[in-house]
Amino acid sequence: MLNRFLRSLTLVSTVVLATLAPSAHADVLANVTKSGTIKIAVPQDFPPFGSVGADMKPSGYDIDFANLIGKELGAKVELVPVSSANRVPFLTTGKVDLVVSSMGKNAEREKVIDFSAAYAPFFNGIFGPDEIKASKADELAGRTISVTRGSVEDLELSKIAPPSAVIKRFEDNNATITAYLSGQTQLIATGNVVAAAVNERSKLRRLSTKFLIKDSPCFVGLAKGEAALQAKVNEIIAKAKKSGALNEISQRWLHATLPAGL
Secondary structure, eight states: OHHHHHHHHHHHHHHHHHHHSOOOOOOHHHHHHHHSEEEEEEESEETTTEEEOTTSOEESHHHHHHHHHHHHHTOEEEEEEEOTTTHHHHHHTTSOSEEEEEEOOOHHHHTTEEEEEEEEOOEEEEEEOTTSOOOSGGGGTTOEEEEETTSHHHHHHHHHOOTTOEEEEESSHHHHHHHHHTTSOSEEEEEHHHHHHHHHHOOSSOOEEEEEEEEOOEEEEEETTOHHHHHHHHHHHHHHHHHTHHHHHHHHHHSSOOOTTO
């Protein structure tokens, strides 16, 4: 009787453990190949990488590159608009297959997701009007600076800003830029291409570079463990660099030649 009970208990335990065990890791590249569709997260408020035009369609560097990835994979691209705050959660929860959203790479993010090779140049800095002098971090003392919450520039600025600097964080890039243009802040921490785009679109409070925070090229974000997809994306990037296709995108949106060292 005891032996029969123990055998039954063992069988039940095995079934429960099998039920609780994690399922096999999904192969996103295989799924994309099978479905013929790839979901790619892109920015909608971060020109020239991504914004919504007068025709209500997304356009920008990241949108062109996302479509290039789809073309090389032979898959239809489903663009999914994201913000700086939700782009990683969208990836880790499977809402998207890739993130092409002007994303920099850092140690904290690498604990959660994987990255491709760099596909776009980008540096973060402090920008503001000519009359404000701030050539180094110490000179931010007592200044108000707008920045997008969770962005690379937010993380880097937090490391170097003196205690008396007032960092005002906003949930998206539009709010960050508006805060600066409307005079809510004296300075803004953002990317070089964003500052250039703002100067092209607005005559209010022209932006000049104060100092560089971090050289932070853009990478494609992938879910952890997707080695096949990562290798394929890297192959696409290398091919686009060699063929000049990536340089064409850079010229179109950044008005600059792709850096040789990218």
